[in-house]
Amino acid sequence: AASEFTRMREAQVEPNNITLITLLSACAHRPSQTTISFGATIHAHAFKHGFAINDVKVGTALIDMYAKSSRVDAARLVFDQMGVRNLVSWNTMIDGYVKNGEIENALKLFDKLPTKNAVSWTVLIGGFLKRDCYEQALECFREMQIAGVAPDYVTIIAIIAACANLGALGLGLWIHRLVMKKEFRDNVRVLNSLIDMYARCGCIELARQVFNGMTQRNLVSWNSIIVGFAQNGLAGEALSFFHSMKKEGFEPNGVSYTGALTACSHAGLIDDGLKIFADMKRVCRVSPRIEHYGCIVDLYSRAGRLEEAWDVIEKMPMKPNEVVLGSLLAACRTLGDVELAEKVMKYLVELYPGGDSNYVLLSNIYAAVGKWDGASKLRKAMKERGLQKKQGFSSIEIDSSIHKFVSGDKYHDEKDNIYSTLELLSFELQLYDFVPDLSGKESYEED
Amino acid sequence: SFSSPEEAAAERRRRKRQIRIEPPLSALNRNQQPPNQNAKSQSPPYYLNPSNPKLPEHASALTGNRLNLHNRILTLIRENDLDEAALYTRHSIYSNCRPTIFTINAVLYALLRQSRYSDLLSLHRFITQAGVVPNIITHNLIFQTYLDCRKPDTALEHFKQFINDAPVNPSPTTFRIIVKGLVDNNRLDRALDIKGQMDDKGFGPDPLVYHYLMLGHARNSDGDGVLRLYEELKGVLGGVVEDGVVLGCLMKGYFLKGMEKEALECYQEVFAEGKRMSDIAYNSVLDALTKNGKFDEALKLFDSMIKEHNPPAKLAVNLGSFNVMVDGYFAEGRFKEAIEIFRSMGEYRCRPDTLSFNNLIEQLCNNGMILEAEEVYGEIKGKGVNPDEYTYGLLMDTCFKENRPDDAASYFKKMVESGLRPNLAVYNRLVDGLVKVGKIDDAKSFFDLMVKKLKMDVASYQFMMKVLSEEGRLDEVLQMVDMLLDDNGVDFDEEFQEFVKGELRKEGREDDLAKLMEEKERLKAEAKAKEAEEAEAAKKRVGSGILLTSKLFGNKEAESESTDA
């Protein structure tokens, strides 16, 4: 396209605004060093002819191009210079900020926007979502409802994703009812995200209902239901969906295989797992990624076949990550294979010398083989270097609002009742011969 | 009673104030009133919270969902699904709809009426732990339970604690339960003490309590004691005792003192104007007559009771009347009529319970009428009653006496199969009986059956070993030792070992024991090492699992694909 443009210029044909927009969106689509400089050329050209200021569409296309090329300042410059702006320019600019992680600026601009449409809200919600600020996303959605702006299907998908992450089943169910009343009630993407949401809220039966009720499904629908069942520990169901998927003519992709393999490793179905893995490579020609190898290592480890698990790690075409090595390590410890554990450990330290998780792992390994000195030295070093473990929190949805707790939390309104309930529970646990594992304070992963 | 309302109020407040932090009459002083008093009185105190005042909830707390829960539990109780009733009550403690003490009392009462004492105590233990404050009914149920279980000392301990600490007053029923229970447990002295406490607390004289105490004296053949109590009651009531409930015991007192004339004069009072005769009062008189050779009078009285009986408005006969009559007929040797009258009770809307069935069967067995006893046993289930351990034990013992060891064994078997739990003594009688008639194999098979269930003692083991050894079945003796070593309940001490060696010595195999024990030690040590290893491993697994499995299959990607695709 670039060369066409050059030829056009050479042919003394003045490009009109349509041409420019087409070119800019081409540049925005594949941002790279060359496209940016080319885009800048077009910008200059557009500026010369006044398109950038007077033509809304060209201006907007410019903003989009800069934003997508991580040049959000330039985008803002164009935005500010524009003589006429429409809602699309505003939304594009906000989106630009969001895409570049400048959510505060996005919010500032959003507040200035006189009339907001569904896209404006959705852009903002999407921004919160990208930054894992799910509660803010939901808050934003609530404000949108109050403002009386009807959500479109993109908004809905974003909100369902937020619900899925927060486990906000109550709100999720409400959204589902809302969806049923809307014109996009049969939208595959909306329904897919509902499946995902129900699965991630632990309501796998509802996920199945949504899946069964779909008039048409795509690959993602199948993947969502397979992964959903696998994660919920229902291996048989996951595998049977995996098989019927193929029967219905869908070609499984990497995600489908991840789901199927996870299901196998959950249920300890070692032969099925290996067969699926082989099929994946040979029949379906999906090249295995690290997570697939991880499943196989896990599968072998659970079956106590450590040598084979190590073999997989050694032969896999990519560097093993700590997860893969870790699942082998766990098995080493269960089976008391100190030798292999040290081998794995050494490998791990070589691969990933930084990062707190390695220290934790390492110290736990030392502890496991009884080298308490090593373990405590490591923990000390960890403290000195200021390596902090992530704070753990748990949340629960009650009456559509999310309550978050951290360990030893004393801030909740009902704290007295919560603690006395726990005390009663602890007492009852003792009657069931439950002995608390007091070594809990030694382990670093937990909160 | 208290001499004035003020006095009673002061006593009640004294009890309540112990646990109230704020003065009870704070409303009188406006400055002390907490500002959010409204909010507090509207939301019922959450009794899981230890800082809340430990007063039992008032009847007005039973509204809304908690009332629905109450009704639901009552239905379960009527359906006789007590397991579910108790479980649902427990589960409701862990919810936003906690059961009130009223609902809990309903379950406790239902458990008591089915003699499910350990379930009852377990539920009570649980609600106490959960901080549910018991009310007077709960306390009464617990007293009743301990007394029914023949644990008068525990009941008294609980009572003492209740009197000292509980924020509620005892009711007249409390004293009735305790006095009756103590008398039934042969603790008349303590029962009299409790009556003294009742007087001290200002309770009016209760003829029923006097009845129980007089009964206690009568059982101890202390006629003077009976009369003394009667005079006391008459004194405090101002010379007239309208309630006929004490008449029966009074008669017994006279009979004990050989004052038959006075006793029969007393009997005439039953028909006197203004005498209040309840079913219990009648039965007591009936009992006095039958036990003192006045069976003809008893029959006449029973007839007039039957005529007066007009349920539900007037209850003149009850199950007890029939029990007394059954005993009376047996004492007269009129066995057939005893069975007849027992079977006729249904016509008067009375139902026999297990206890009265046992009574009849026992009487029949004692009089050598095992066939009739078995016939009655066959009728039990049809009456909606279940035989208990005592029923089976009775039949088993009698069958042995009648030289029917196989039937004896089959009664034992039936008992175990129907989920009943005979104790060691019954089991010992069984194997003893079987061995005596040479049924060693049967005895051994019952040993094998019961050793898995019952905690056997040394004597039971040794008895079986001795029997086997005498039969020359030493391998089986060693097998038993093997089993015994696995069971931590019995101490296989030197003395026991000597016993086994002694048996083995008969065939010169005393070394076998040492071998067996060595092997056992080795296996145990192995198992222990393995267990320790596993525990260690499990502990470490707990320690490091997260990193090992997190992001095992690149879930982030799967998620974004599924939502964005």
Added chain:
Amino acid sequence: QLNERGSVQEQALPPSIVDLTRFCSEGKVKEALELMEKGVKADANCFELLFDLCGKSKSVDDAKKVHDYFLQSTFRSDFKLHNKVIEMFGNCKSMTDARRVFDHMPNRNMDSWHIMIRGYANSTLGDDGLQLFEQMNDLGLEVTSETLLAVLSACASAEAVEDAYLHFETMKSKYGIEPGVEHYMALLDVLGQSGYLEEAGEFIKNLPFEPTVTVLETLKGFARLHGDIDLEDHVEELIVNIDPSKVVANKIPTPPPKKYTAISMLDGRNRIIEYKNPTLYKDDEKLKALSSMKDAGYVPDTRYVLHDIDQEAKEQALLYHSERLAIAYGLISTPPRTPLRIIKNLRVCGDCHNAIKIMSRIVGRELIVRDNKRFHHFKDGKCSCGDYW
């Protein structure tokens, strides 16, 4: 809607007492209050209606507002209306406010006292009601049959059985008040609410009149309240005996008790305990739990808190991990046996995993925990992950 109406009114005519009366008789408290805020003056009739309405809705805030307007009005010295105010606050269970009004009343009549005592009784502050009655006595006020009813309701509220009987007797002897059916009913209430069931049954037998269906139904209600199904059944029979139309349809027949303790006359003969005790069965978990409780020094009535370990270890043992806090909060916020869904950002620790497994059985719920990796469906003491995670 409300604003619309208001503005229409404003445009047309200034709102008047007519509108206010209409709102009051239609039961629209909020609207009435708005008009009063705009300066419409309520008359005695309006106030009376408003007092009733607020009492019914039990809204203390509204009650206080209405009371404020009342104090600014010309009716503020009308003691009849004052009584109404006390009644309103009593119905709202705000006895502090009621008491304030009562204390500041220039003229009290007997009704004022009765309303106060009844208010205390209804707010489960019977003791305060009885205290007030003592004051009344000290002032030498003439006690009426109405007073006795109020006092008995306070006794029922305070579960003060002895007091009730004493008041009952003194009023007869001191004031010559002949108790009527309603007084006997009130005394029955005292017994029933205080859990004196057997006494209540005897009380009814000894009534100076034949117990009516109403009396028996009251007793039946108390039998249900306290869960005594045998008494309930018996009273039900008595009721049907008087009025066959009261027969309960579809009644589940009550299962017979194992033994009739009170009436069997075989008390000394029950030897089942000897047959069962002290048998120890190997599978008897309950016995085990009970005996371990005994070892730990369990005595009835004492809440027992993890005696066998020291304080620090206890904190550790309780392990207030965030998932446990979330579960505990979930439990006390939701109905029994409904599932809970917890989300955790890290992995569930091994101790919690084991604990939650058993908790799911103890609390009778499915506990679904999503940690950063997978789901754990805890149910009946087991976890869907098969303990591998």
